[in-house]
Amino acid sequence: xxxxxxxxxxxxxxxxxxxxxxxxxxxxxxxxxxxxxxxxxxxxxxxxxxxxxxxxxxxxxxxxxxxxxxxxxxxxxxxxxxxxxxxxxxxxxxxxxxxxxxxxxxxxxxxxxxxxxxxxxxxxxxxxxxxxxxxxxxxxxxxxxxxxxxxxxxxxxxxxxxxxxxxxxxxxxxxxxxxxxxxxxxxxxxxxxxxxxxxxxxxxxxxxxxxxxxxxxxxxxxxxxxxxxxxxxxxxxxxxxxxxxxxxxxxxxxxxxxxxxxxxxxxxxxxxxxxxxxxxxxxxxxxxxxxxxxxxxxxxxxxxxxxxxxxxxxxxxxxxxxxxxxxxxxxxxxxxxxxxxxxxxxxxxx
Amino acid sequence: xxxxxxxxxxxxxxxxxxxxxxxxxxxxxxxxxxxxxxxxxxxxxxxxxxxxxxxxxxxxxxxxxxxxxxxxxxxxxxxxxxxxxxxxxxxxxxxxxxxxxxxxxxxxxxxxxxxxxxxxxxxxxxxxxxxxxxxxxxxxxxxxxxxxxxxxxxxxxxxxxxxxxxxxxxxxxxxxxxxxxxxxxxxxxxxxxxxxxxxxxxxxxxxxxxxxxxxxxxxxxxxxxxxxxxxxxxxxxxxxxxxxxxxxxxxxxxxxxxxxxxxxxxxxxxxxxxxxxxxxxxxxxxxx
Numbered sequence: 001x002x003x004x005x006x007x008x009x010x011x012x013x014x015x016x017x018x019x020x021x022x023x024x025x026x027x028x029x030x031x032x033x034x035x036x037x038x039x040x041x042x043x044x045x046x047x048x049x050x051x052x053x054x055x056x057x058x059x060x061x062x063x064x065x066x067x068x069x070x071x072x073x074x075x076x077x078x079x080x081x082x083x084x085x086x087x088x089x090x091x092x093x094x095x096x097x098x099x100x101x102x103x104x105x106x107x108x109x110x111x112x113x114x115x116x117x118x119x120x121x122x123x124x125x126x127x128x129x130x131x132x133x134x135x136x137x138x139x140x141x142x143x144x145x146x147x148x149x150x151x152x153x154x155x156x157x158x159x160x161x162x163x164x165x166x167x168x169x170x171x172x173x174x175x176x177x178x179x180x181x182x183x184x185x186x187x188x189x190x191x192x193x194x195x196x197x198x199x200x201x202x203x204x205x206x207x208x209x210x211x212x213x214x215x216x217x218x219x220x221x222x223x224x225x226x227x228x229x230x231x232x233x234x235x236x237x238x239x240x241x242x243x244x245x246x247x248x249x250x251x252x253x254x255x256x257x258x259x260x261x262x263x264x265x266x267x268x269x270x271x272x273x274x275x276x277x278x279x280x281x282x283x284x285x286x287x288x289x290x291x292x293x294x295x296x297x298x299x300x301x302x303x304x305x306x307x308x309x310x311x312x313x314x315x316x317x318x319x320x321x322x323x324x325x326x327x328x329x330x331x332x333x334x335x336x337x338x339x340x341x342x343x344x345x346x347x348x349x350x
Numbered sequence: 351x352x353x354x355x356x357x358x359x360x361x362x363x364x365x366x367x368x369x370x371x372x373x374x375x376x377x378x379x380x381x382x383x384x385x386x387x388x389x390x391x392x393x394x395x396x397x398x399x400x401x402x403x404x405x406x407x408x409x410x411x412x413x414x415x416x417x418x419x420x421x422x423x424x425x426x427x428x429x430x431x432x433x434x435x436x437x438x439x440x441x442x443x444x445x446x447x448x449x450x451x452x453x454x455x456x457x458x459x460x461x462x463x464x465x466x467x468x469x470x471x472x473x474x475x476x477x478x479x480x481x482x483x484x485x486x487x488x489x490x491x492x493x494x495x496x497x498x499x500x501x502x503x504x505x506x507x508x509x510x511x512x513x514x515x516x517x518x519x520x521x522x523x524x525x526x527x528x529x530x531x532x533x534x535x536x537x538x539x540x541x542x543x544x545x546x547x548x549x550x551x552x553x554x555x556x557x558x559x560x561x562x563x564x565x566x567x568x569x570x571x572x573x574x575x576x577x578x579x580x581x582x583x584x585x586x587x588x589x590x591x592x593x594x595x596x597x598x599x600x601x602x603x604x605x606x607x608x609x610x611x612x613x614x615x616x617x618x619x620x621x622x623x624x625x626x627x628x629x630x631x632x633x634x635x636x637x638x
Contacts, residue, residue, distance in 0.1 A: 100541035
């Protein structure tokens with residue numbers, strides 16, 4: 001696979017702080033690459049540098065092997081879908097999509113063909129003459145994506161385009177966007193603060209924090225094998241414990257909970273356990289599984305995301321445990337004692 | 351329930367009555383009176399009789415016609431000039447400079463309004479006169495030997511009209527530009543638009559409602575203005591309001607003055623209607 005986008009040691013300094021610190025990564029052609037980070041982590045700045053709206057302080061942006069130094073945004077082979085979409089309110093759907101092609105002074109017939117094909121693809125056929133201000137949120141979204149994609153960019157940059165949608169529609173658009181990307185094969189660079197968006201859609205996710213990339217990995221690896229404590233805490237739900245002491249094959253948290261672990265990192269300060277990694281009522285002979293008892297404080301019912309808030313018996317640590325909504329666990333009530341197991345590989349120490 | 355409804359009715363009428371009084375006594379009745387009196391002429395024995403004479407007078411006397419057409423043409427011209435000058439100012443104040451600077455500059459722009467039109471017109475007379483500031487300076491620096499005749503020309507009149515009306519273009523244009531998201535400009539840029547394309551295809555169409563409402567205000571102010579044409583334009587200014595003024599206060603032919611007043615009202619309404627049609631704007635959109 002060849003890399004369509006390479007970012008070489010990129011930094012961006014503002015007057016009093018550094019937004020992007022020595023970021024270095026590459027994106028494969030046809031990939032869906034997400035940059036995940038909370039607001040203010042520098043991800044928007046990074047995207048705007050790739051698009052050419054801001055100048056890098058150091059480093060270089062290379063697209064298809066060509067340095068983008070000094071090339072203005074209108075000449076770069078990238079297009080951007082803005083956070084607020086930035087549709088032109090005085091134009092109808094068709095004119096919005098046609099805008100970029102008109103700027104290229106394309107022949108009328110070619111233009112019509114491209115516009116119709118794109119409107120077909122995003123399912124906006126029949127909406128050509130509608131004003132963009134009369135459309136629903138999801139339709140506006142599609143207009144914005146169609147307007148950028150019709151330019152046939154090497155890379156499509158998306159700046160949290162689903163942020164303004166309601167939850168149901170966002171879930172739907174996530175899947176739609178992923179399928180669209182697969183179908184047309186354009187490279188997407190997607191920035192978001194919503195980890196679910198990043199995990200569902202992306203081939204690769206970069207977790208950004210304070211201007212630095214903490215980890216670049218597949219969504220599955222990011223979740224299963226976080227490399228830093230920030231990633232472990234940021235991606236997915238997790239229980240976090242401060243460690244008091246570590247022995248050769250066990251560790252004890254501040255709250256006095258001792259866990260067995262054969263190969264321990266002796267300098268570790270923190271322990272992360274995912275709620276869904278915990279096994280409720282494990283069989284006794286499971287290999288490499290540490291078992292302990294908890295008392296249920298409350299049941300936090302949230303449909304498929306329901307959790308038990310528990311206390312680990314013999315310590316003062318609270319532990320959140322995922323509770324699958326199936327017949328096996330229907331009898332679980334507040335105040336019950338519960339046997340719980342955790343596999344050694346699911347204890348993440350940093 | 352009944353009681354509640356009655357209460358609502360009383361408040362409703364209390365609120366609507368001042369508006370109705372204003373509309374009827376200040377606008378409808380005077381205009382009706384004006385319209386009636388425009389169709390009356392004095393017959394041989396001094397009685398007022400119904401006639402189209404005042405209007406026929408307008409269409410047969412070439413000087414009235416000329417004044418009428420000139421007033422319309424110059425008003426349109428001043429409106430266009432006001433747009434050309436105001437748009438960069440509005441753009442600079444909303445999109446380029448800082449908020450603090452913009453507030454200060456806006457205050458400067460408002461100063462002419464504080465002192466009133468008469469004072470600003472006299473101010474321009476001081477500047478533009480044969481022995482005025484500009485001529486004096488040009489002669490002193492040796493650029494010219496004889497003073498240039500600027501006052502009492504169409505030039506000085508247009509300057510005066512522009513100066514007093516320009517601000518009414520700046521403000522509505524500023525308010526539409528303020529509501530424009532900068533990302534629209536970036537999006538256009540991203541889609542390959544040049545600076546000129548962004549200006550003509552994004553910024554101008556976006557601010558069209560503001561431009562139109564500004565243009566209507568400026569046009570109305572200019573076409574109905576009396577001071578600037580009279581004091582800065584001098585004897586040759588041939589502004590239609592001067593004809594009306596003459597009818598009312600010099601020749602005391604109030605009926606002809608009323609007829610001319612109505613013609614001016616028709617002219618300005620007609621041009622605005624035409625302009626709205628041509629620019630594809632709707633009055634309700636422009637007003638908001």
